[in-house]
Amino acid sequence: MGDRLGDYLSQSIEQDESGVAVKNTILSLSNAAKKIAKFLAKNGLPENQFGTQVGDINSDGDTQKALDLIADENIVTALKNKNVVAYFSEEQESALLLDSEGNLIVCADPLDGSSNIDNNSSVGTIFSILPRKTEDFEAEQLLRDALQSGINQLASGFFVYGPQTSLILTTGKGAAAFLLDKEEFFKMEWEPNLPTKGSQFAINMSNMRFWSKRTRRYIQSCLDGTEGTFAKNYNMRWCGSLVADAWRIFREGGIFLYPEDKRDNYNEGRLRLVYEANPISFLVEQAGGRATDGNTDILNIKPGTLHQRVPLIFGSEEEVNKYESLNK
Ligand code: F6P
Ligand code: MN
Numbered sequence: 660m661g662d663r664l665g666d667y668l669s670q671s672i673e674q675d676e677s678g679v680a681v682k683n684t685i686l687s688l689s690n691a692a693k694k695i696a697k698f699l700a701k702n703g704l705p706e707n708q709f710g711t712q713v714g715d716i717n718s719d720g721d722t723q724k725a726l727d728l729i730a731d732e733n734i735v736t737a738l739k740n741k742n743v744v745a746y747f748s749e750e751q752e753s754a755l756l757l758d759s760e761g762n763l764i765v766c767a768d769p770l771d772g773s774s775n776i777d778n779n780s781s782v783g784t785i786f787s788i789l790p791r792k793t794e795d796f797e798a799e800q801l802l803r804d805a806l807q808s809g810i811n812q813l814a815s816g817f818f819v820y821g822p823q824t825s826l827i828l829t830t831g832k833g834a835a836a837f838l839l840d841k842e843e844f845f846k847m848e849w850e851p852n853l854p855t856k857g858s859q860f861a862i863n864m865s866n867m868r869f870w871s872k873r874t875r876r877y878i879q880s881c882l883d884g885t886e887g888t889f890a891k892n893y894n895m896r897w898c899g900s901l902v903a904d905a906w907r908i909f910r911e912g913g914i915f916l917y918p919e920d921k922r923d924n925y926n927e928g929r930l931r932l933v934y935e936a937n938p939i940s941f942l943v944e945q946a947g948g949r950a951t952d953g954n955t956d957i958l959n960i961k962p963g964t965l966h967q968r969v970p971l972i973f974g975s976e977e978e979v980n981k982y983e984s985l986n987k
Pocket of ligand 2 (some may be wrong): 770
């Protein structure tokens with residue numbers, strides 16, 4: 660067995676006040692993840708219709724499923740751990756104030772990929788941990804703290820609920836992967852190190868007619884294979900869950916693209932900067948890859964609003980560089 664998650668955190672984070680708070684918060688999130696995985700495992704039984712749409716649309720304009728809300732509630736309960744001052748979620752309009760003495764801000768997508776809940780496909784939980792800056796225990800001030808650039812993250816990660824319940828995590832010293840075995844997360848043998856080159860691309864091809872010139876040119880070059888300017892053959896994968904596509908890219912390299920396109924509401928892409936793109940991009944950089952909106956490294960973007968969208972292109976350095984170098 661590899662190291663337990665708690666032991667890994669004790670060794671890899673300095674055990675000062677802030678480090679202990681980060682460690683406790685990651686462990687709290689891992690407890691929520693264990694519960695969410697259990698809910699998901701029972702989904703579809705007559706009394707457990709977790710893929711059912713509830714309410715109309717969430718703050719981001721997506722439909723909310725029963726499991727989105729269950730996941731959110733479980734995270735809120737787990738974060739009542741005295742270390743977290745405020746929680747920001749895809750499922751909530753604004754700040755949820757927790758402990759006035761807490762020194763951490765947590766932002767999360769409680770259930771990523773919720774269109775896959777009923778498909779027995781992987782879904783996940785994405786989280787970002789930021790330092791509290793304000794002394795005030797007040798929603799507006801704490802929102803400003805949640806809107807720090809991603810470069811300030813103390814830790815980030817995502818859980819995947821799939822054939823295995825797993826976690827990819829960074830506390831700013833590389834990335835590590837963990838696997839849930841019964842009640843404990845253990846460190847995996849494999850370590851996420853993104854290969855510099857890759858020959859897989861992940862994009863929703865059905866949006867092709869709405870893409871920018873640059874996205875069309877990049878994907879066309881992939882499709883041209885050995886006969887095109889990239890001079891190699893590519894394979895395509897698209898799970899429809901960011902966490903599942905990201906896990907594969909961490910293992911095998913390649914590129915993920917959810918770029919901006921011409922559809923209404925997609926001129927900044929689809930994914931959310933604060934609780935999707937930032938945590939994934941911190942992991943990507945810590946694993947040796949790159950993440951960009953096409954012009955700027957994701958981690959250097961200063962978020963303007965909590966639910967702001969951003970074009971997200973990440974993966975193997977060479978592929979992301981090639982995308983960026985194409986004219987828009
Ligand atoms: O969170 C949004 C999300 O569900 C991601 O997990 C996924 O990558 C994306 O949406 C899929 O979007 P689309 O349905 O447009 O392909
Ligand atoms: Mn999501």
